[in-house]
Amino acid sequence: MTDDHPEMDFEEIARRFSHLWQALNHGSPETRKILVDRVRDALDRGEARLHEPDCEIIANSFVLEALIHDGAATRVYRARHRDLGTLHAIKVPQPDHADDPVLRKLMLREAEIGMALRHPRIAATQTVLRLADGRPALVMEWLGSKLADLLQERPLFLSEVIAVTTAVLSGLEAIHAGGFVHCDLSPLNLIADGDLSSLKIADFGIALERGGRHGQFDLVFAGQPDFASPEQLAGEPLDERSDLYAAGCLLSLLLSRCNEESDGTEAMVALANRLSQRTPQDRPENARAALHLLGGSAKCPVVDA
Structure with a gap:
């Protein structure tokens, strides 16, 4: 206002503000709505000059x-x-x-x-x-906390390990059904809002179409080295079995944070080893097959996510 009318003094500004305030308080509902919208628009246009430096x-x-x-x-x-x-x-x-x-x-x-x-x-x-x-x-x-942060807070129960693995494999099944490979499955890209069974897969920044390789985007390597499959590290074409390798590495990590030892734990260790075989042909064919193996390893029906 003062930039467009430098001659306007504070008394004139106060007078106009008083009129505006009266209209906002005593006008009809329709008038108040129009005025509020216009004031909001004016403030938005001048937002760069008005908001706090740290906001x-x-x-x-x-x-x-x-x-x-x-x-x-x-x-x-x-x-x-x-x-x-x-x-x-x-x-x-x-x-x-x-x-x-x-x-x-x-x-x-x-x-x-x-x-x-x-x-x-x-x-x-x-x-x-x-x-x-x-x-x-x-x-x-917005979902809250990364699995990487949650793993630092306390040990896991075997039931939580199973719930996380079920959620991950269920999400991978949907990703693969869409024709994509996530390529970056790790605790940094798994997000939960307190309940580990509601965990979700995030960050498709380096996802590929099935059969693609990162070299086509001028990337020598993309991903987390501790979770990337041998074929991903080598820059080869990737399919869903590359994500299953990462899921096996993730399961091994979860089990290392588990405070239970039982036959069920040993079965989950065997599943982790199966998923993270270095040769793709030695892994399950897809996430659906891995979910079937998980159901048997957990000795309980897999919950449909």
Whole structure:
């Protein structure tokens, strides 16, 4: 207001504000709604000058509340929708990667893959925004804690190991049915909101179509070395059995955090070894077959996720 009318003094500003306040308090419901919307729009247009330095708002809709991951190429924030109050995870390129064409292509592919997959054990990708500087921003559902953090808090019961493995294999079954290989299954990309049985698979940043390889995106290697299959480390074409290798490594890790020893534990160890065979042909054919083996190893019916 004062930028457009520098001659306007504080008395005039106060007078206009008083009129606005009276209209907001005594006008008809329709008038109040119109005025509130216009005031909100005006504030949004001037948001860069008005918000606190430590409170960043993007797309006039999301307040970035906390930085939860600060990687070499991307950042992930916990964000709150200003109108709905809902929490979301928002992934953006680092500012110095704003012009990186490979990263941009990967992020848009990640959004396309994530939005094509809908399953209770897969973290939902909700939309893609374009920031003022042209960077894409992926908006995803907020789920809380990474499995990697939860594993540091306490030992696991065997029932929890089975629940996590069931959730992971159920999510993988849906991913593979869509024609994709996740390629980055690890405790860092498994998210839960306290209940391990409700765990979901997140982060499709390096997912491939079945039979693809990361070299086609000019990536020498992508993934977590401790969970990547031998064929992924070698840069070979990948299918669903590569994800099963990672699931076997994950199961071995879960069992190392388990505080129970029983026949059921030994059966799960055998399953972990079967999944993480170095030769793809020695692993189960797909996630459905692995779920069948899990049901037998756990000596209980596999819950349909």
